[in-house]
Amino acid sequence: MVDRFIGFATDIYREDEHWVPPLSSDVQRFMDPEANPYFAEAEIEHFLATDSEGRTVGRISTTIDPAYVKRFGKTGFFGWFECIEDPEVASALLRTAEEWVADRGMERLAGPYSYCATQEFGLLVDGFDRQPAVFQPHNPPYYAQLLAQAGYQPDFHTHTFSWLGERDSDAMARLVRRGDAVTDKLGLTVRDFDPEHWDSETDLIQDLLAASFADNHDMVPISRPVLHFQLGELQELIDPRLIRFVEYQGKTVAFSVLVADGNEVLKEAGGEITEEFLERYEALKAGVTGTVVLMIGVRPEYEGLGIGRVLIGEVAKVALGRVGSFNDVHTTWVHEHNWQSRSYMTQTGTEPVRTYAVYGKDLSQ
Incomplete structure (x- = not known):
């Protein structure tokens, strides 16, 4: 599953000249509970969406950070969000994330955080026309619409300079x-x-x-x-x-x-x-x-x-x-x-x- 999870991003960005693919080996290590100590501090899961022919059409992660919950309230995170331009697929991914965090006592879902606020976070909503610097997330413009159609609203904005x-x-x-x-x-x-x-x-x-x-x-x-x-x-x-x-x-x-x-x-x-x-x-x-x-x-x-x-x-x-x-x-x-x-x-x-x-x-x- 890890290889499919990582590899799906290539399908999404194949025609995007501005996307910079991370090294697969680096992503694998970051997602490895035995390598990344953050997995000992938070509860994390990953999900794939597949179509009727078994092809990957979306991915998402979920995180519950007990330290964050203690300080800020019962909010879980979603992240690593990638999806084809299909609101039904996006809604299915997000519903899965919502159910996962709700089953663990959360009352809210926010993101994207991959996996938390001290790592990469945020959905790009303006500035698609240039190559991002390292640690600046990149995504297709239609992602904002997918989230809106699934009932999500912006909590706050950030900018890069x-x-x-x-x-x-x-x-x-x-x-x-x-x-x-x-x-x-x-x-x-x-x-x-x-x-x-x-x-x-x-x-x-x-x-x-x-x-x-x-x-x-x-x-x-x-x-x-x-x-x-x-x-x-x-x-x-x-x-x-x-x-x-x-x-x-x-x-x-x-x-x-x-x-x-x-x-x-x-x-x-x-x-x-x-x-x-x-x-x-x-x-x-x-x-x-x-x-x-x-x-x-x-x-x-x-x-x-x-x-x-x-x-x-x-x-x-x-x-x-x-x-x-x-x-x-x-x-x-x-x-x-x-x-x-x-x-x-x-x-x-x-x-x-x-x-x-x-x-x-x-x-x-």
């Missing part, structure tokens, strides 16, 4: 100057991730992430095992210079995590590791110019000092080409109510590139 060094150099330089001024004023130290101490540095990220996202409206803190697994899976995309820690009076108070845009390389792989791809891999990797902001945060007790400006300034340095061969920065999801991040986007005149929605449905409907 891009800072392109050549296009936005003046704005980036201004952000760098502002960040450097705060660094000098407060006597801050800004340093790279130290790969020689991978475990302790990852633990530090986990601690900072839990603190800075403690009041987030839609996620629970990511656990140590899950973060170690996820960053370990990204090791090929991690340049230590793209992960920054800010230290103030001897304490690490803020961080940002950027990774190389692996989609620039994965596009050439076509979902499989071949000998030809391996021969080209190092050259392809060295030619990556894009980066993606995965996480950024400040310990709440240090907000108001301007340290956010320092982090944004460090990101702007990447867009200006001051870190290796990189000169473009893409974001993951910026929530519609995240006024701080949106303020920085406004200052640079940057418009959203892609818009996502998370959909929900009360199961009493």
